[in-house]
Amino acid sequence: MVMNDTVRRQLAALPKADLHVHLDGSVKPGTVLDLAARKGIELPADTAEGLLPYMRVTDECENLVEYLSKFQFVLRFMQDAESIERIAFELIEQAAAENVIYIEVRFGPHLHTNEGLTHDEAIAAALRGLRRGEERFGIAVGLIVINMRHESEEVNREVTAAALRFRGQGVVAVDLAGDEAGYPASLFRELFRPARESGMPVTIHAGEAAGAANIEEAVVGLGAARLGHGVRLREDGRVYELVRERGIPLEMCPISNMQTKAVAGWEAYPLRDYLRDGLKVTVNTDNRTVSDTTLTKEYEMLILRCGLTIEEIAATVRNSLDAAFAEPSAREALKARLQSACVELGIAL
Numbered sequence: 001m002v003m004n005d006t007v008r009r010q011l012a013a014l015p016k017a018d019l020h021v022h023l024d025g026s027v028k029p030g031t032v033l034d035l036a037a038r039k040g041i042e043l044p045a046d047t048a049e050g051l052l053p054y055m056r057v058t059d060e061c062e063n064l065v066e067y068l069s070k071f072q073f074v075l076r077f078m079q080d081a082e083s084i085e086r087i088a089f090e091l092i093e094q095a096a097a098e099n100v101i102y103i104e105v106r107f108g109p110h111l112h113t114n115e116g117l118t119h120d121e122a123i124a125a126a127l128r129g130l131r132r133g134e135e136r137f138g139i140a141v142g143l144i145v146i147n148m149r150h151e152s153e154e155v156n157r158e159v160t161a162a163a164l165r166f167r168g169q170g171v172v173a174v175d176l177a178g179d180e181a182g183y184p185a186s187l188f189r190e191l192f193r194p195a196r197e198s199g200m201p202v203t204i205h206a207g208e209a210a211g212a213a214n215i216e217e218a219v220v221g222l223g224a225a226r227l228g229h230g231v232r233l234r235e236d237g238r239v240y241e242l243v244r245e246r247g248i249p250l251e252m253c254p255i256s257n258m259q260t261k262a263v264a265g266w267e268a269y270p271l272r273d274y275l276r277d278g279l280k281v282t283v284n285t286d287n288r289t290v291s292d293t294t295l296t297k298e299y300e301m302l303i304l305r306c307g308l309t310i311e312e313i314a315a316t317v318r319n320s321l322d323a324a325f326a327e328p329s330a331r332e333a334l335k336a337r338l339q340s341a342c343v344e345l346g347i348a349l
């Protein structure tokens with residue numbers, strides 16, 4: 001499949017969904033300039049362009065830990081409610097610009113408490129920004145609350161409790177992110193118990209920087225209803241079958257996966273095989289700024305480098321809507337929108 005003008009037009013107009021995007025990885029450099037000026041914080045550059053090297057990884061990034069080091073730079077500017085709200089709103093604005101109709105944004109509240117914000121205040125601020133974006137741009141949104149692997153048990157217990165308090169008010173799930181190789185999933189069984197017991201959906205970053213055993217533990221031990229990345233699933237046939245039989249959606253993020261070296265390169269990227277084998281594959285951005293990406297760019301790479309067809313791209317969007325942590329009625333309405341757009345665009349779904 002090549003990217004001719006027809007495909008380009010179809011891609012631009014296709015309704016899209018992003019189930020896996022980090023708030024702090026998707027901050028616009030221009031916003032950092034503005035926030036730094038207001039807060040009197042000195043920056044290493046005075047243009048948006050000049051800030052990019054501090055905010056995004058290069059292809060030379062060696063692993064997930066190096067990738068994660070990029071987040072420190074922006075977190076300094078996300079320690080007050082107003083900035084968090086603004087950045088959340090601007091993320092919806094960026095998504096709307098490429099026809100995203102459904103988005104679940106994720107963030108780790110504890111990363112925003114350095115200047116005194118509480119977890120609840122950070123969550124409320126993110127929700128305000130998302131709601132404003134939802135109303136302004138007509139996109140359906142949800143917030144996923146992240147527990148960070150390196151944080152103490154006590155901190156994460158509190159983060160999870162805060163997430164549960166906001167259930168039904170916009171928080172749709174809890175997640176586990178950070179250094180996967182350094183902190184295996186098995187350490188977090190107890191942490192996710194309250195979520196499991198109260199029916200709050202769980203998604204876990206697994207099979208990105210560690211192998212299939214971590215995926216099995218995420219599903220069986222932690223109760224993951226979806227998996228962040230899951231790239232390394234093919235390393236174990238038994239775990240592969242488990243995920244396939246249970247229909248557990250994979251939130252794959254191709255460009256980020258290249259950068260963190262979760263796979264050796266595009267030739268080795270398993271997304272197309274997973275999709276054709278009936279796994280519930282979804283395509284996501286992970287971090288718009290850190291990974292220098294958009295959903296359109298992710299789709300283009302999958303078409304050019306992995307040979308996906310536009311029909312397969314549309315099928316991943318349908319998978320995302322099926323996998324959305326949203327009310328069934330909302331999911332159906334979104335799927336109807338996708339379906340009618342595909343009819344109009346001549347894409348068989």
Ligand SMILES: O=c1[nH]cnc2c1ncn2[C@@H]1O[C@H](CO)[C@@H](O)[C@H]1O
Nearest residue numbers: 022024068071107108146177178205
């Ligand atoms: O792909 C990823 N894998 C694991 N952790 C990640 C990834 N992207 C971002 N974060 C981590 O999640 C935090 C909250 O958003 C970020 O600060 C970063 O440390």
Ligand SMILES: [Zn+2]
Nearest residue numbers: 022205228286
């Ligand atoms: Zn992620």
